[in-house]
Amino acid sequence: MQQPKQKMPKPYNPHDRLMLKAKREGYRARSVYKLIDLNHRFHLLRPGQKVLDLGAAPGSWLQYVGSQIGSGGLAIGVDMQPITAIAPNIKTFSADIMDSAKLEEILIQNGPALYDLILSDLAPSTTGIIGVDHYKSIELSRKATEIAVGRLETRGSLVIKIFPGEHFNDFFQGLKKQYRKVNAVKVGASRDRSREIYIVCTEKKAINLNT
Numbered sequence: 001m002q003q004p005k006q007k008m009p010k011p012y013n014p015h016d017r018l019m020l021k022a023k024r025e026g027y028r029a030r031s032v033y034k035l036i037d038l039n040h041r042f043h044l045l046r047p048g049q050k051v052l053d054l055g056a057a058p059g060s061w062l063q064y065v066g067s068q069i070g071s072g073g074l075a076i077g078v079d080m081q082p083i084t085a086i087a088p089n090i091k092t093f094s095a096d097i098m099d100s101a102k103l104e105e106i107l108i109q110n111g112p113a114l115y116d117l118i119l120s121d122l123a124p125s126t127t128g129i130i131g132v133d134h135y136k137s138i139e140l141s142r143k144a145t146e147i148a149v150g151r152l153e154t155r156g157s158l159v160i161k162i163f164p165g166e167h168f169n170d171f172f173q174g175l176k177k178q179y180r181k182v183n184a185v186k187v188g189a190s191r192d193r194s195r196e197i198y199i200v201c202t203e204k205k206a207i208n209l210n211t
């Protein structure tokens with residue numbers, strides 16, 4: 001019997017449409033169009049906001065965030081990779097976000113106590129083994145969620161990129177206890193071969209019900 005044909009992912013293309021568009025528009029990465037899409041759908045960014053961006057290098061999300069929050073706002077970006085300076089309303093730091101002591105030191109010394117919005121575009125270095133990549137992604141996502149427990153304003157929003165897999169449902173249900181609205185969405189700008197999903201949590205509840 002003839003096997004159904006598998007849809008092969010498109011090969012990596014350094015000249016893809018969004019990469020060229022990002023270059024033309026002065027953004028550091030094509031991933032900016034994922035955040036723009038999410039912002040259009042969920043109205044996440046406003047002038048004057050305080051924003052924490054986890055996994056922020058090379059900085060395209062920060063570029064867009066900076067343009068939306070304006071000079072009255074402040075964005076803090078953290079990544080293991082260095083991020084070159086962007087704008088006066090954006091501060092960037094190199095750190096592993098899994099190193100809680102180091103991260104806290106950076107945030108205490110340089111940021112506000114609480115943020116209106118926390119973004120996590122954190123991505124582990126992938127192995128191509130779906131279960132392993134999912135597990136690493138869940139670990140980073142749990143950390144982002146934990147940071148938001150202490151650092152996100154009540155009614156604030158959290159966006160997390162995740163590679164789905166067996167722990168996704170538990171993780172998603174856990175977020176529903178902490179936020180009034182939780183949506184899992186695909187964005188148009190994700191590459192065809194990417195399995196990534198963004199979880200958009202809005203209206204953080206006043207009391208963190210971890211049960």
Ligand SMILES: C[S@@+](CC[C@H](N)C(=O)[O-])C[C@H]1O[C@@H](n2cnc3c(N)ncnc32)[C@H](O)[C@@H]1O
Nearest residue numbers: 055057058059060061079080096097121122123
């Ligand atoms: C997809 S990139 C982020 C792109 C970014 N949103 C932009 O628009 O420029 C994911 C980033 O997560 C960072 N990352 C992964 N694990 C990390 C960790 N434990 N601590 C800090 N950064 C991490 C990587 O270094 C990488 O730069």
